[in-house]
Amino acid sequence: MSVVFRLEAPYRGEYALHRLTFGGNGPAAVAMVAGLHGNEVNGIQALNLVAGMLRVMRPKRPVHLLPCVNSIGADEARKRWPFDDRDINAAFPGDPEGAPVERIAAAVMDATDAELCIDVHSGATTVREHPHARVPLSGPELEHARAMMLPVVWRRRGDRYEGGLVGAWRGAGREALQVRGGRGLALDMDDATTLARGLVRLLAHLGLISHQDTGTPSHDTDHVQDYRSMAGGFFVPEVQTGERVVSGKLLGLVRNPLGGEPIEEIRAHKAGMVLAVRVYPMVHAQELVVRIAEDAT
Amino acid sequence: MSERLEEICSIELPTGESVGVHRRRFTGGLGPHVAIVAGIRGDTPEGTRVAHAVARHLSTHHERLCGTVDVYPCVNPLAAHHGARHWPGFDLDLNRRFPGRADGHAPDRVARTLLDATRAADMVIELRGAHPAFREETQAHVRHDQPVALERALRANVRVVWRRSAELQGTGTLAAELPGLICLEGGVGNRLTDGVGLELCDGVLNLLVVAGVLPEDALPFHWAAIQRPLVATDEDIVRVRATRGGLFLPSGRMWGEVEVGTPLGEVVDPIAGETLEMITAPVAGRVLAMREQPVVYPGSLVARLVAT
Numbered sequence: 309m310s311v312v313f314r315l316e317a318p319y320r321g322e323y324a325l326h327r328l329t330f331g332g333n334g335p336a337a338v339a340m341v342a343g344l345h346g347n348e349v350n351g352i353q354a355l356n357l358v359a360g361m362l363r364v365m366r367p368k369r370p371v372h373l374l375p376c377v378n379s380i381g382a383d384e385a386r387k388r389w390p391f392d393d394r395d396i397n398a399a400f401p402g403d404p405e406g407a408p409v410e411r412i413a414a415a416v417m418d419a420t421d422a423e424l425c426i427d428v429h430s431g432a433t434t435v436r437e438h439p440h441a442r443v444p445l446s447g448p449e450l451e452h453a454r455a456m457m458l459p460v461v462w463r464r465r466g467d468r469y470e471g472g473l474v475g476a477w478r479g480a481g482r483e484a485l486q487v488r489g490g491r492g493l494a495l496d497m498d499d500a501t502t503l504a505r506g507l508v509r510l511l512a513h514l515g516l517i518s519h520q521d522t523g524t525p526s527h528d529t530d531h532v533q534d535y536r537s538m539a540g541g542f543f544v545p546e547v548q549t550g551e552r553v554v555s556g557k558l559l560g561l562v563r564n565p566l567g568g569e570p571i572e573e574i575r576a577h578k579a580g581m582v583l584a585v586r587v588y589p590m591v592h593a594q595e596l597v598v599r600i601a602e603d604a605t
Numbered sequence: 606m607s608e609r610l611e612e613i614c615s616i617e618l619p620t621g622e623s624v625g626v627h628r629r630r631f632t633g634g635l636g637p638h639v640a641i642v643a644g645i646r647g648d649t650p651e652g653t654r655v656a657h658a659v660a661r662h663l664s665t666h667h668e669r670l671c672g673t674v675d676v677y678p679c680v681n682p683l684a685a686h687h688g689a690r691h692w693p694g695f696d697l698d699l700n701r702r703f704p705g706r707a708d709g710h711a712p713d714r715v716a717r718t719l720l721d722a723t724r725a726a727d728m729v730i731e732l733r734g735a736h737p738a739f740r741e742e743t744q745a746h747v748r749h750d751q752p753v754a755l756e757r758a759l760r761a762n763v764r765v766v767w768r769r770s771a772e773l774q775g776t777g778t779l780a781a782e783l784p785g786l787i788c789l790e791g792g793v794g795n796r797l798t799d800g801v802g803l804e805l806c807d808g809v810l811n812l813l814v815v816a817g818v819l820p821e822d823a824l825p826f827h828w829a830a831i832q833r834p835l836v837a838t839d840e841d842i843v844r845v846r847a848t849r850g851g852l853f854l855p856s857g858r859m860w861g862e863v864e865v866g867t868p869l870g871e872v873v874d875p876i877a878g879e880t881l882e883m884i885t886a887p888v889a890g891r892v893l894a895m896r897e898q899p900v901v902y903p904g905s906l907v908a909r910l911v912a913t
């Protein structure tokens with residue numbers, strides 16, 4: 309483990325950006341980042357599981373892991389950088405002479421100079437997401453995502469131009485994608501383990517390690533439907549992430565939080581796999597309650 | 606001639622309660638339509654104070670009014686309820702949600718309703734607070750390619766009119782949707798600042814005269830008392846940053862004249878007490894903003910200067 313960047317932190321010594329590098333010599337093949345959002349602990353857990361595998365497998369070329377970029381946020385269970393409440397993921401490509409989050413962003417760009425870069429996130433604290441990769445409609449990232457065999461591959465129009473770290477990586481000419489799973493502020497062990505297995509499968513697919521792990525092909529779609537509550541209330545889900553649903557299936561009920569009378573039934577319009585479910589039940593009107601990765605037509 | 610309190614939008618909460626977003630509408634015959642918007646973020650009480658000070662003057666002079674003035678004292682009441690910048694629960698910055706959506710969740714619906722209600726106005730004035738860590742001189746922000754807005758802002762009783770490039774305004778802001786918008790700010794974030802509220806109130810009233818909804822003799826002061834601002838472009842605004850982490854102890858004076866090398870403050874080690882860095886002005890000019898929250902990291906902004 310090495311410290312690739314330090315920043316004087318008043319009252320508490322310093323902030324240090326840690327990187328773990330495994331295997332080989334020469335330019336790095338892959339870089340993986342987690343904890344840009346300090347409370348998204350599933351990514352931290354996933355990269356630490358990958359680290360455990362790589363310690364014994366010695367990849368043929370260097371693989372960098374940055375398991376916890378926003379370590380001060382992680383200490384305090386906060387998504388953003390606590391000092392000024394700025395989102396590190398909104399500070400890319402960063403500036404080595406700029407504000408603290410811009411300096412951290414620039415350091416992350418430098419520390420992840422690899423052919424393929426992966427950013428690992430969780431969902432919001434109120435929503436649990438099933439492990440999935442978000443990729444453009446075509447191109448090398450789509451192939452990498454399929455090789456991971458995560459439960460869902462979400463092909464997204466316009467993703468080629470997205471912002472944040474993934475956008476900055478692509479702007480720097482690197483192949484880049486985001487994987488996500490679980491919710492913020494909670495350790496969802498199954499989701500973190502699924503993410504880690506997908507990342508290890510990808511390293512094997514790239515020929516960096518020899519490792520056999522069978523999987524089933526991802527539910528691969530560019531049709532993802534958000535279901536929102538019409539009215540606010542208390543949302544009680546009837547499905548779990550990863551569950552297959554048919555058209556018409558009851559996804560959940562919005563109830564009166566005071567008395568429990570049903571206000572609204574939410575049903576699937578099309579068949580697919582449950583990609584996200586709201587886990588914090590108090591819901592405002594027009595907020596996300598369920599997201600379905602629909603079957604490709 | 607009338608004065609009404611109107612609810613433009615209602616925010617329904619999951620528990621069944623609802624909170625209204627309101628405007629105070631002052632109408633006095635045919636004439637221009639001016640909108641004064643405060644509290645897009647919840648940490649800007651100065652804007653709300655100014656909005657009500659302007660409204661108080663209008664309610665005692667509304668027989669002199671030619672046109673309509675809509676005063677929105679606080680469009681983000683849930684955030685203002687606890688002095689937070691972002692919309693609580695959703696944790697969204699309302700000033701990144703414009704143009705909003707009529708069928709969206711509450712922040713998006715408020716954004717769209719406000720935009721629809723102000724889009725056709727002849728003049729829109731946004732009252733914004735300073736960043737919470739800073740003290741700011743009074744200033745008006747206009748888009749660099751809007752000559753009418755510039756000409757009006759020169760009469761807004763501020764120290765500086767900052768002509769900003771469209772890119773620097775950020776996407777999703779109300780200003781990005783309304784190119785002619787005049788944004789006024791000053792004081793200390795999340796606080797009321799002596800003098801600033803009065804200066805901005807006088808500025809807004811003078812803008813109502815400029816817009817033609819209020820006659821000059823209805824002003825509570827003589828028009829000649831209005832300050833003549835410096836006009837600055839993005840290049841004239843110089844940001845001064847700490848290069849060390851610690852406690853920033855300012856020595857510069859707000860709106861003080863500085864030369865290259867004039868001390869602005871020092872960064873000291875908050876535990877050992879030694880001076881880590883002396884910070885000096887990199888250009889000649891005046892101090893437009895100064896850090897009030899003293900804890901700094903390397904790279905933290907400590908002052909903003911207008912180069913002269």
Ligand SMILES: [Zn+2]
Pocket residue numbers: 345348429430
């Ligand atoms: Zn995240």
